[in-house]
Amino acid sequence: MGEAGKGTTAVRMSPVAWLIAPAGLFFLVFFVLPFGVMALLSVLTGNPMQRPNVSFTTRHYERMADDSLYFESLASTLKIGAITTLATLILGYPIAHWLARIRSRAGHALLLMAVIAPMLTGIVVRTFAWMTILADKGVINSTLQGLGLTSAPLPLMYNEFGTTVALVHIYVPFMVLTLAGVIGGIDERLEEAVMSLGASPLRAFLEVTLPLSLPGIMAGSLLVFALAISAYVTPYLMGGQQVLTLPMLIYQQVAATFNTAFAGALGVLLLVVSIVLVIAYNRVLGRLTRREDLA
Amino acid sequence: MTSTFTRRTVLQSAAIGAAAIGAPWVAKAQAATLKITTWGGKWGDIMKSEVLPAFEKEMKCKVEADQAFPYIPKLAASPPKDPLYDVLHSNSNEQWSALEQGLVMDKITAKEVPNIKDVYPYAVSEKIVGVTIFTSAVGLGFRTDRNLTPIKSWKDFADPKLSGQRGGYQIPVNSLGQAHLMLLGQLYGKGMTDLDPAYKALEQLKPMKLVDFTGQMEKLLLQGEVAVGIIHDSGVYRYDGQNQPIDFVAPSEGVLSLEQVLNVTPGSKVKELAFAYIDYMLRPDVQKKLAEAVWYSPANKNVKLDPKYDAKLYNTPEKVAQLIQVDWKWFNAHKDEVDARVARIMRG
Numbered sequence: 001m002g003e004a005g006k007g008t009t010a011v012r013m014s015p016v017a018w019l020i021a022p023a024g025l026f027f028l029v030f031f032v033l034p035f036g037v038m039a040l041l042s043v044l045t046g047n048p049m050q051r052p053n054v055s056f057t058t059r060h061y062e063r064m065a066d067d068s069l070y071f072e073s074l075a076s077t078l079k080i081g082a083i084t085t086l087a088t089l090i091l092g093y094p095i096a097h098w099l100a101r102i103r104s105r106a107g108h109a110l111l112l113m114a115v116i117a118p119m120l121t122g123i124v125v126r127t128f129a130w131m132t133i134l135a136d137k138g139v140i141n142s143t144l145q146g147l148g149l150t151s152a153p154l155p156l157m158y159n160e161f162g163t164t165v166a167l168v169h170i171y172v173p174f175m176v177l178t179l180a181g182v183i184g185g186i187d188e189r190l191e192e193a194v195m196s197l198g199a200s201p202l203r204a205f206l207e208v209t210l211p212l213s214l215p216g217i218m219a220g221s222l223l224v225f226a227l228a229i230s231a232y233v234t235p236y237l238m239g240g241q242q243v244l245t246l247p248m249l250i251y252q253q254v255a256a257t258f259n260t261a262f263a264g265a266l267g268v269l270l271l272v273v274s275i276v277l278v279i280a281y282n283r284v285l286g287r288l289t290r291r292e293d294l295a
Numbered sequence: 296m297t298s299t300f301t302r303r304t305v306l307q308s309a310a311i312g313a314a315a316i317g318a319p320w321v322a323k324a325q326a327a328t329l330k331i332t333t334w335g336g337k338w339g340d341i342m343k344s345e346v347l348p349a350f351e352k353e354m355k356c357k358v359e360a361d362q363a364f365p366y367i368p369k370l371a372a373s374p375p376k377d378p379l380y381d382v383l384h385s386n387s388n389e390q391w392s393a394l395e396q397g398l399v400m401d402k403i404t405a406k407e408v409p410n411i412k413d414v415y416p417y418a419v420s421e422k423i424v425g426v427t428i429f430t431s432a433v434g435l436g437f438r439t440d441r442n443l444t445p446i447k448s449w450k451d452f453a454d455p456k457l458s459g460q461r462g463g464y465q466i467p468v469n470s471l472g473q474a475h476l477m478l479l480g481q482l483y484g485k486g487m488t489d490l491d492p493a494y495k496a497l498e499q500l501k502p503m504k505l506v507d508f509t510g511q512m513e514k515l516l517l518q519g520e521v522a523v524g525i526i527h528d529s530g531v532y533r534y535d536g537q538n539q540p541i542d543f544v545a546p547s548e549g550v551l552s553l554e555q556v557l558n559v560t561p562g563s564k565v566k567e568l569a570f571a572y573i574d575y576m577l578r579p580d581v582q583k584k585l586a587e588a589v590w591y592s593p594a595n596k597n598v599k600l601d602p603k604y605d606a607k608l609y610n611t612p613e614k615v616a617q618l619i620q621v622d623w624k625w626f627n628a629h630k631d632e633v634d635a636r637v638a639r640i641m642r643g
Binding site for chain 1: 641
């Protein structure tokens with residue numbers, strides 16, 4: 001006789017569900033809940049903790065729509081995110097390939113350390129390091145001027161160029177580590193088989209390795225894009241005020257203007273646009289890899 | 296020798312043990328705790344090593360000092376009847392924002408803080424919410440090794456020869472940048488709230504290297520990344536005796552006042568202690584110690600500084616008359632439009 005036959009309705013949770021539960025709880029407490037509060041504040045006239053008579057309003061979203069500055073800032077944020085992602089992919093793919101295929105254990109360890117080492121230093125420190133390199137009196141400009149190659153400092157910092165360079169450096173390890181795991185899982189014998197049939201190494205790479213590594217490209221790109229569009233410290237320090245991204249505007253609203261409601265509206269805008277882009281990107285790559293289920 | 300455990304001896308022993316174990320917590324619970332905000336750096340070092348321990352000893356209390364920005368959003372997120380801080384230490388612009396949100400008291404008088412009777416009028420003027428305990432003078436810092444034309448006026452900052460060598464602030468997040476913008480209105484327009492001429496003047500200062508806080512400006516000056524930068528006197532004088540090629544000039548039109556303001560939160564449960572702390576911070580001996588440590592001008596008229604500091608800091612009626620105070624209430628009310636306008640000017 002079964003359990004139901006005994007009149008009990010015990011529900012057994014899968015062991016996998018128990019394992020996922022802590023992560024789910026973490027996500028709920030540290031993302032869903034704060035985001036919910038932020039989204040709620042963005043449609044209220046004030047902070048209900050400080051003012052008892054608050055009501056619903058759409059004025060924070062209307063303000064965004066009324067001034068093109070916020071959409072220009074969104075465009076700038078997405079542009080920096082896209083360029084950073086593309087640059088980290090171009091720089092990171094060969095390193096990831098090398099890391100995945102290197103035969104020597106010592107070589108693998110050294111390469112892995114070289115990739116991970118920058119991550120052991122804080123983002124602020126790495127950004128300051130870039131400031132000493134790209135500043136008017138920095139290493140590059142001092143050397144060029146010292147050699148008489150330039151008469152005035154090149155504009156390497158306080159602009160979008162300097163911001164992107166620093167972001168690429170900071171996020172390359174994320175791309176490399178994500179790609180290396182996927183490339184390492186591709187059976188090398190597939191490439192050997194293609195080459196044994198007369199394909200050149202380049203063709204073998206383009207027709208076998210690259211398509212099979214698309215899931216890694218997708219995961220790495222999404223990770224770097226998400227990190228780059230939410231970066232605050234680096235654009236602030238490297239961009240002066242010539243670069244204005246949404247996270248910078250959000251920080252200004254929270255820390256200097258103390259308008260958490262408008263900051264919440266900007267945060268909602270950034271998240272919604274990011275989700276739309278991620279879904280679109282997922283669908284495109286899902287089709288490319290002939291795995292529609294990814295989308 | 297034998298020993299017997301009766302019910303009474305066991306209970307007595309347990310009571311003594313519990314009392315011994317619990318004593319420190321009981322004592323701690325009895326000592327009032329004052330929650331404050333304060334700066335980091337050398338100021339924070341002296342506060343934590345000397346000033347706060349002396350206050351704790353004198354008042355038999357405990358002080359918890361938060362040095363992690365931003366204070367106002369954190370205070371706003373705490374319950375009004377049990378605020379995160381009892382005393383808010385910030386610059387004047389933030390005190391006005393805090394008042395607007397009902398986070399601090401609107402007025403503190405000599406009745407609550409007796410030492411207020413000895414402060415210069417600027418410390419409790421209509422431009423101030425709370426009490427100013429120190430001020431810095433915002434003027435121009437410059438490199439002494441660049442053979443610059445001597446700077447006398449704020450208008451000299453616009454000298455075309457300084458193009459690309461000027462240092463300013465990201466106005467949306469820095470009160471020195473905001474105050475300077477309003478000063479441009481006074482210099483080139485009808486007054487500090489006449490911002491159209493100020494925006495035009497700001498445009499003329501481009502290209503200008505912009506930073507978000509004064510520590511960064513000190514760095515730019517020390518590295519020679521800028522030749523002239525807007526900075527408070529303490530940000531330059533603190534390198535006194537270190538042979539750095541930088542100096543400070545107070546422009547002839549006056550210097551902007553960068554006030555260090557203390558205020559009490561309305562919901563504080565230890566208001567008396569909070570007022571006592573402000574009174575303590577205004578005491579001449581405490582003022583002298585901190586003023587000479589970080590080159591801040593004391594608000595108390597009775598502070599006698601050592602000659603080196605006396606010569607440079609703003610501690611006489613004649614000197615404090617040169618301080619220009621900003622109407623932060625007006626500025627905060629217009630901040631959103633200023634931020635948007637400035638963002639376009641500086642990006643374009």
